[in-house]
Structures are given as C-alpha cells and as structure tokens.
Amino acid sequence: MLMTPLHHLGELLRAILKTIPLTAIRVLFVASLVALLIWVVRLPKSATEPDGGAKRWDENLKIGAAGALLIQIVIYALL
Amino acid sequence: MVFAATNSLTLPDYVVIVLYLIGTIAMGIVIGARMKTGKEFFLGGRRLPWWAIGMSLVATDIGGTDIIGVGGAAFSHGMAIANFEWIGCVPAMIVGAFVFIPFLYRSGVYTVPEFLERRYNVGVRAVMAACWLVFMACNLGIMLLASAKMMSTVFGWNEVGCMLVTAILVGGYTFVGGLAAVVYTDMIQCGVMIAGCLLILVLGLVEIGGVGELRKRLAEADVREAAIVNEGVSVSNAEADSERTSLILPADTESPFPWPGIYFGLALILSPAYWLGNQAIVQRSLGARSEFEARASYIWGALLKNIIPLIVAVPGLIAVVLLPDLSNGDQAIPSLIGVLLPAGLRGLFVAAFLAALMSSMDSYLNSAATIVSNDFYKRFIDRDVSDERLLKVGRVTTIVLVAWAVLFAFLLATMSEKSGIYAVFQTLMAFFQGPAFAVLLLGVLWRRATGQAAFIALLCGIGTSVSLYALNQPDVYGALGWEPLFRIHEPFLYFSIWAFLVTAVVLVVVSLLGTPEPSGKLRYVFGGHTGDTCSPTDTESSAGPAGRCL
Numbered sequence: 161m162l163m164t165p166l167h168h169l170g171e172l173l174r175a176i177l178k179t180i181p182l183t184a185i186r187v188l189f190v191a192s193l194v195a196l197l198i199w200v201v202r203l204p205k206s207a208t209e210p211d212g213g214a215k216r217w218d219e220n221l222k223i224g225a226a227g228a229l230l231i232q233i234v235i236y237a238l239l
Numbered sequence: 240m241v242f243a244a245t246n247s248l249t250l251p252d253y254v255v256i257v258l259y260l261i262g263t264i265a266m267g268i269v270i271g272a273r274m275k276t277g278k279e280f281f282l283g284g285r286r287l288p289w290w291a292i293g294m295s296l297v298a299t300d301i302g303g304t305d306i307i308g309v310g311g312a313a314f315s316h317g318m319a320i321a322n323f324e325w326i327g328c329v330p331a332m333i334v335g336a337f338v339f340i341p342f343l344y345r346s347g348v349y350t351v352p353e354f355l356e357r358r359y360n361v362g363v364r365a366v367m368a369a370c371w372l373v374f375m376a377c378n379l380g381i382m383l384l385a386s387a388k389m390m391s392t393v394f395g396w397n398e399v400g401c402m403l404v405t406a407i408l409v410g411g412y413t414f415v416g417g418l419a420a421v422v423y424t425d426m427i428q429c430g431v432m433i434a435g436c437l438l439i440l441v442l443g444l445v446e447i448g449g450v451g452e453l454r455k456r457l458a459e460a461d462v463r464e465a466a467i468v469n470e471g472v473s474v475s476n477a478e479a480d481s482e483r484t485s486l487i488l489p490a491d492t493e494s495p496f497p498w499p500g501i502y503f504g505l506a507l508i509l510s511p512a513y514w515l516g517n518q519a520i521v522q523r524s525l526g527a528r529s530e531f532e533a534r535a536s537y538i539w540g541a542l543l544k545n546i547i548p549l550i551v552a553v554p555g556l557i558a559v560v561l562l563p564d565l566s567n568g569d570q571a572i573p574s575l576i577g578v579l580l581p582a583g584l585r586g587l588f589v590a591a592f593l594a595a596l597m598s599s600m601d602s603y604l605n606s607a608a609t610i611v612s613n614d615f616y617k618r619f620i621d622r623d624v625s626d627e628r629l630l631k632v633g634r635v636t637t638i639v640l641v642a643w644a645v646l647f648a649f650l651l652a653t654m655s656e657k658s659g660i661y662a663v664f665q666t667l668m669a670f671f672q673g674p675a676f677a678v679l680l681l682g683v684l685w686r687r688a689t690g691q692a693a694f695i696a697l698l699c700g701i702g703t704s705v706s707l708y709a710l711n712q713p714d715v716y717g718a719l720g721w722e723p724l725f726r727i728h729e730p731f732l733y734f735s736i737w738a739f740l741v742t743a744v745v746l747v748v749v750s751l752l753g754t755p756e757p758s759g760k761l762r763y764v765f766g767g768h769t770g771d772t773c774s775p776t777d778t779e780s781s782a783g784p785a786g787r788c789l
Contacts, residue, residue, distance in 0.1 A: 178491055221534055
C-alpha cells in the first residue's frame with residue numbers, strides 16, 4: 161500500500177504524541193482549565209456585573225463562571 | 240421491534256406524554272399571539288431573560304438521538320464521550336460569555352453571517368449562510384428520521400406517523416411563536432429532559448447499590464473483558480488498564496476519542512466554533528434583554544452543562560453492569576428503560592426524549608428561517624423590506640423548511656444506511672465548523688485579516704475537510720492503493736483540526752499579500768471599536784455592510 165507525504169506526516173505526529181505520558185496530558189487538561197479560571201477571576205467588574213454594579217451575590221457572573229470551572233477542574237483531575 | 244415489547248406504554252404513560260405536549264404547544268401559541276414584527280420573530284423582541292436562554296442553550300444542544308446515543312456511546316466506549324459535554328462545552332461557553340457574545344450583541348446583528356459581512360465582505364457572509372442553511376435544513380430531516388426510527392424501535396410506534404406528528408407539532412409552535420416560543424418551550428423541555436434522564440440514573444444506581452458498587456462492578460467487567468482479550472489468562476485490575484471510566488484516552492486508543500482529538504479538535508476548535516459561531520446557539524443570546532443577560536445566559540448554561548453527562552452518559556455505564564450481554568451500544572438505554580422503569584414512569588422518559596428532540600428541531604427551524612429571511616431575502620432580494628413583511632417571510636420559510644424536512648426524511652429513509660449518504664450528512668458540521676471558526680477568530684483578533692483572504696481561506700478549509708473525508712473512505716483509498724489516512728473510526732475531530740489550520744494559514748498568507756481593509760471594518764475587531772455603543776433599541780434592523788454601532 162502506498163504511503164504519501166501526508167501519511168508520513170501523520171505517522172510522525174502519532175509517534176510523537178504516543179511518547180507523551182497520560183499523566184502529562186492530564187496536567188495539560190487541568191492546567192488549561194486553571195488558566196481559564198485565573199483569567200475569569202481577574203476579569204474587571206465591568207465584564208462580570210450589570211451596569212451599576214451587582215446588588216446581589218448572584219449578579220456577579222464571576223461566581224457562576226468560577227463555580228463551573230472548579231467543577232471541571234475536579235472532574236478532570238479525578239477521572 | 241425487539242424492545243418494543245418490553246417498553247410497552249400504559250395509560251398513565253400516555254397521560255404524561257399528552258400533558259407534556261399540550262403544555263408545550265399551548266405555551267408556543269400564547270407567546271405567538273403577540274407576535275407582530277420580524278424582530279420579535281427572530282430575536283424574541285430582545286426581551287428574553289437569561290435563565291430561559293441558558294436552559295434553551297442546553298436543551299438545543301442535546302437532541303433526541305443524543306439522549307439514547309450518548310448513553311450507547313458510554314456503553315461502548317466509556318466515559319470519554321462525556322468530554323463532549325464537559326471540556327467540549329464549558330470552557331468555550333465561559334470564553335463566549337465574557338468575550339464573543341457581548342461583542343456580537345453590541346454589533347446588533349441578527350445572524351453570525353451578517354457579522355462576517357460587516358467584518359469581511361458579502362462573499363464570506365453568503366458562503367457561511369449557505370453552509371449553515373444546508374446543514375440545518377439537512378439536519379432537520381436527519382433528526383426527524385433518526386428519532387422516528389428510534390421511537391419505532393423502542394416504543395413500537397409507526398415511523399411515518401412519528402415523523403409527521405413531530406414535524407407538525409414543532410413546526411406549529413415555531414411558526415406561531417418564533418424565537419420566543421422556541422426559548423420558552425426549550426426551557427420546559429430542558430426541565431423535562433433532565434427529570435426523565437435523572438430517573439434512569441437514580442433508579443439504576445439504586446438497583447446496583449450505589450456509586451461505589453458501580454465502580455467496583457465496572458472494574459470487574461474490565462477484568463473479565465481483558466481476560467477474554469488475553470485468551471483466558473486472568474489479569475489483575477491494574478493490568479486490565481480500563482479506558483471505561485477515564486476521560487483522557489491515549490493517542491493510539493481504538494475508541495474515536497483519543498486525547499489529541501479531544502483537546503485540539505474538540506476543546507480548542509469544534510467547541511468554540513459551535514458555541515461562538517453556530518447560528519442556532521448564538522441567536523438566542525442575541526435575543527437577551529441586555530448585554531449582561533446575554534453573558535449570564537451562557538454562564539447559566541455552562542453550570543447546567545456540568546450535570547448533563549451524569550444523566551445521559553452514566554446510564555450507559557449502568558447498562559454495562561446490569562445488561563452485560565448487550566451486543567449493540569444503541570440498545571443500552573432502551574433496554575434499561577425496560578428493566579428499570581415501571582409502567583407509568585416510562586411516559587416521563589418518553590416525554591424527555593420528545594423534549595430533547597423538539598428543543599433541537601425548533602431551534603434549527605427558527606435559525607434556518609432567520610438565515611433565509613435575513614441573509615438571503617433581506618440582503619439580496621429586498622433590502623428595504625419592512626419588519627412586518629420580514630415576519631411573513633420568516634413564517635413562510637418555516638413552513639417550507641418543515642415540508643422540506645419531512646421530504647428529506649422520507650428520501651433518506653429510502654436509502655440504505657450503508658450507502659454512506661446518511662453518514663455524510665451526520666458529519667456535515669465537521670466539514671465547515673473548523674474553517675468557519677478560523678475565519679471568525681482571526682477576523683475579530685487580527686486587524687490585518689482581509690475579506691478577500693477570508694473568502695479564499697474559507698473555501699480552502701472546507702475543501703480540505705471534504706477531501707480528507709473522501710480520502711478516508713475505504714473505496715477511495717482502496718482505489719488509489721493508499722493506506723487509510725487516519726487510524727481511528729470516525730476521525731471527524733481530526734478533520735476539523737486540519738481544516739482549521741489550513742484556513743488559518745491561507746487567511747494569514749493571502750491577507751499579507753493583499754491590501755489592508757479600510758478602517759470602517761476594524762470596528763469589528765477586538766479593541767478596534769470607536770466607542771459608540773448601541774442600545775438594544777438602536778439595533779432594530781440589520782445595519783448592512785456599513786454597520787452602525789458596536
């Protein structure tokens with residue numbers, strides 16, 4: 161069977177990706193979520209609260225977004 | 240018909256189903272009675288609350304076939320399917336909430352292709368509108384047929400009858416109530432869907448003896464399977480090396496969900512492309528009462544998304560324990576219904592199934608009508624059309640799309656599932672989502688991206704994914720004497736990565752070779768706005784290529 165340059169490129173990428181241990185991949189998944197969490201926490205109030213500021217805790221979108229990401233971090237750290 | 244006997248419905252089941260259907264239709268009609276303009280039909284008059292939109296986002300994303308198909312995939316391939324609801328949704332929704340959705344909302348557009356015309360040119364808009372329209376119109380037929388087949392198999396109902404009744408009901412309330420009816424009925428459907436699926440999860444866990452017992456018995460099942468693979472030699476739990484409960488699978492896994500596909504293809508490309516660029520998804524947040532509520536709807540949706548895999552995927556794992564002899568994953572959930580749900584409660588699951596089906600169909604129907612009305616009729620046929628006339632166009636388009644969906648479903652039903660046509664339409668979205676996202680992303684991030692380059696890159700990207708799909712068909716690579724390009728089954732995640740990369744490279748190269756865009760286009764680039772913002776009332780109509788405010 162014929163192997164084109166595309167096949168060789170695919171084989172090379174597969175070989176490289178197979179050498180990365182799954183533990184490192186888990187760190188990549190979790191670190192990406194943590195990075196996103198840090199970005200959310202550092203967002204200015206203008207991006208996360210209604211005009212005139214939050215009058216109740218649930219009007220601060222940072223809390224909901226951080227909560228959703230924390231659940232994801234726990235899930236990807238454990239499963 | 241194997242499962243129809245075990246899943247026979249009783250009078251109380253039918254009462255639950257009829258109550259659900261009456262409630263849904265009544266709500267759609269009540270909302271539609273106040274409908275007067277195109278803006279109300281396509282964007283709910285920009286009066287939709289965040290909590291309804293958030294639930295609608297989730298309901299739209301989970302189709303009727305997903306309710307059964309995701310559980311089946313979990314049965315066959317394990318929990319890795321949950322990636323599509325977790326890392327394949329939540330991060331993109333949060334980035335969308337704080338970055339893209341407010342940007343699109345402020346631009347005052349009705350559709351994503353409309354935004355692309357303002358940033359690039361009419362060619363990019365037309366190509367993207369055509370892609371979305373073809374995808375949505377075909378998908379309507381596929382949803383109708385696939386769900387009717389499922390209802391026929393699981394409940395023993397007449398397939399043609401299921402298709403016609405579903406089309407008439409969904410078409411009816413979408414025709415009358417537009418986006419507002421879609422969003423509010425989706426909200427009910429989301430609740431019914433979660434309740435029905437939760438029922439299976441809870442009863443399944445009770446039957447097994449809890450989460451701990453489920454994990455223990457899954458490990459035992461893995462050991463048994465590993466022993467079979469190793470030809471009778473017994474293996475320990477550690478040696479069994481299960482992929483069943485893991486989200487992250489090695490690059491050389493035999494399942495369709497290797498980690499490079501999940502991380503690069505799903506989390507970084509397909510997921511943002513879907514949540515930031517899919518008209519059926521984005522449209523409802525454009526109908527929010529304010530920019531803040533548009534953001535809040537995505538955050539609420541992201542929170543809800545966290546529980547979806549628990550109720551749709553874990554039942555597949557429960558089936559591994561309770562029904563270990565099943566040969567086909569798609570039988571897992573229907574069989575569980577027969578085993579777990581007593582007569583009377585099956586009606587709730589059927590209502591959940593119908594809710595999932597209807598919530599996706601109504602969204603695609605309304606969004607496809609929005610694209611026809613705004614991106615084709617208003618853009619190319621009558622640019623001065625009144626809002627009242629546009630409402631009529633939207634409604635007529637809705638009827639035509641329903642008729643088309645039924646015809647297309649009948650056409651598909653005459654074809655063999657092995658003909659490949661069915662599979663082509665199911666992978667249709669993967670063909671253009673990667674290129675569409677590359678064009679959108681570079682358009683809003685990079686001031687130097689030009690319209691001409693975006694148009695060429697979009698066509699190259701779509702051509703790439705279609706070529707990869709064709710070259711990966713056994714008949715094609717066999718005729719060429721080639722090895723298959725991909726090692727996994729259904730490598731659609733990889734199509735999107737390559738198509739995205741090709742689109743991005745072509746867009747950058749052609750942009751740098753051409754002349755920069757005029758400054759008017761740069762208001763649609765992050766950081767390139769002029770500071771004048773729009774209130775929802777300012778953005779009543781499409782502002783056309785010049786765009787009024789951002």
